Amino acid sequence: MLTLGLESSAHTFGAGIVDDGKVLANAKAMYDIGAGGMVPSKVAEFHALNAAGVIRDALDKAGITLRDLEGIGYTRGPGLGPCLQVAQLSARTLAHRLGLGVAMVNHCVAHIEIAKHASGLKDPIVLYVSGGNSQILKLAGKPFRHYRVIGETLDIGIGNMLDSLARKLCLNPAWGSTVAKTAEGGNYIELPYTVKGMDFSFTGLLTRAEELAAKMSPKDICFSVQETSFAMLCEALERALLLTNSKELCVCGGVAQSTRLRSMLTSLARENKARFGYVENEFNADNGAMVAFTAERMLLHGASTSPENCDIMQRYRAEEAAVF
Ligand code: FE2
Numbered sequence: 001m002l003t004l005g006l007e008s009s010a011h012t013f014g015a016g017i018v019d020d021g022k023v024l025a026n027a028k029a030m031y032d033i034g035a036g037g038m039v040p041s042k043v044a045e046f047h048a049l050n051a052a053g054v055i056r057d058a059l060d061k062a063g064i065t066l067r068d069l070e071g072i073g074y075t076r077g078p079g080l081g082p083c084l085q086v087a088q089l090s091a092r093t094l095a096h097r098l099g100l101g102v103a104m105v106n107h108c109v110a111h112i113e114i115a116k117h118a119s120g121l122k123d124p125i126v127l128y129v130s131g132g133n134s135q136i137l138k139l140a141g142k143p144f145r146h147y148r149v150i151g152e153t154l155d156i157g158i159g160n161m162l163d164s165l166a167r168k169l170c171l172n173p174a175w176g177s178t179v180a181k182t183a184e185g186g187n188y189i190e191l192p193y194t195v196k197g198m199d200f201s202f203t204g205l206l207t208r209a210e211e212l213a214a215k216m217s218p219k220d221i222c223f224s225v226q227e228t229s230f231a232m233l234c235e236a237l238e239r240a241l242l243l244t245n246s247k248e249l250c251v252c253g254g255v256a257q258s259t260r261l262r263s264m265l266t267s268l269a270r271e272n273k274a275r276f277g278y279v280e281n282e283f284n285a286d287n288g289a290m291v292a293f294t295a296e297r298m299l300l301h302g303a304s305t306s307p308e309n310c311d312i313m314q315r316y317r318a319e320e321a322a323v324f
Contacts, residue, residue, distance in 0.1 A: 093157060
């Protein structure tokens with residue numbers, strides 16, 4: 001089913017096209033956050049200016065026209081309100097014009113579904129790590145098929161924590177991949193480490209790292225923040241693996257692009273005799289293809305909404321979304 005998926009929950013406007021689970025196109029335009037971070041209204045303006053061009057790019061890459069589309073999906077949430085509106089309005093307008101049903105996709109579920117598909121894992125413990133979210137999830141069957149959150153951050157997402165650190169250290173661009181580059185060759189210094197069962201917290205770690213910013217080298221701070229925060233995730237994940245007796249582990253979301261995190265998770269999986277999987281970076285960063293992939297499944301199972309009933313949910317949790 002030729003399906004267009006639109007994503008605009010944060011800094012990226014993405015348009016992906018999928019047919020029968022196969023990605024035909026994954027076009028995107030990304031807002032340049034520079035050293036200052038994101039102002040939602042400015043990012044939304046960027047998305048509005050780029051939406052038509054990115055959609056056209058996706059159609060060209062897939063070698064189809066709008067009239068060939070059989071379904072449309074967009075990210076309903078979670079995300080920044082003004083940004084989410086752009087994909088929502090684009091999807092509604094196209095669906096109305098083309099007479100198509102729309103799938104309202106949960107962003108977290110889209111990240112998980114494409115990573116699970118790519119890695120061939122059936123029922124893994126999932127670590128979903130991005131700017132606004134850091135959660136451990138497992139598929140549950142009742143009262144409907146959904147991802148149950150069995151552990152999560154008690155304050156901020158790990159991606160936001162790394163972005164905040166990058167801004168404090170005046171790194172440019174101010175986000176996690178620059179922290180990772182700065183961390184190369186750094187030395188370990190002890191920082192607050194907070195894990196409570198399968199939950200974790202990052203604000204104490206961030207506050208201490210920011211306090212040390214004036215007197216220690218950025219290299220050592222970045223290295224130590226990465227090592228400490230990733231170790232926290234590993235401890236909580238190991239507990240989740242043991243408690244659920246699971247033998248599969250999957251990581252997804254923007255922070256899953258970190259090679260250091262993936263190397264630590266590879267060791268964790270090996271020690272627990274679990275299979276470990278993830279998807280290519282192109283699909284871990286926010287993208288339209290993951291939305292199209294999830295939307296196609298939803299539409300094939302009848303989870304279709306008429307354009308006039310489409311909405312956004314800024315705090316749309318993964319466990320509220322049915323999985324097909
Ligand atoms: Fe994301």
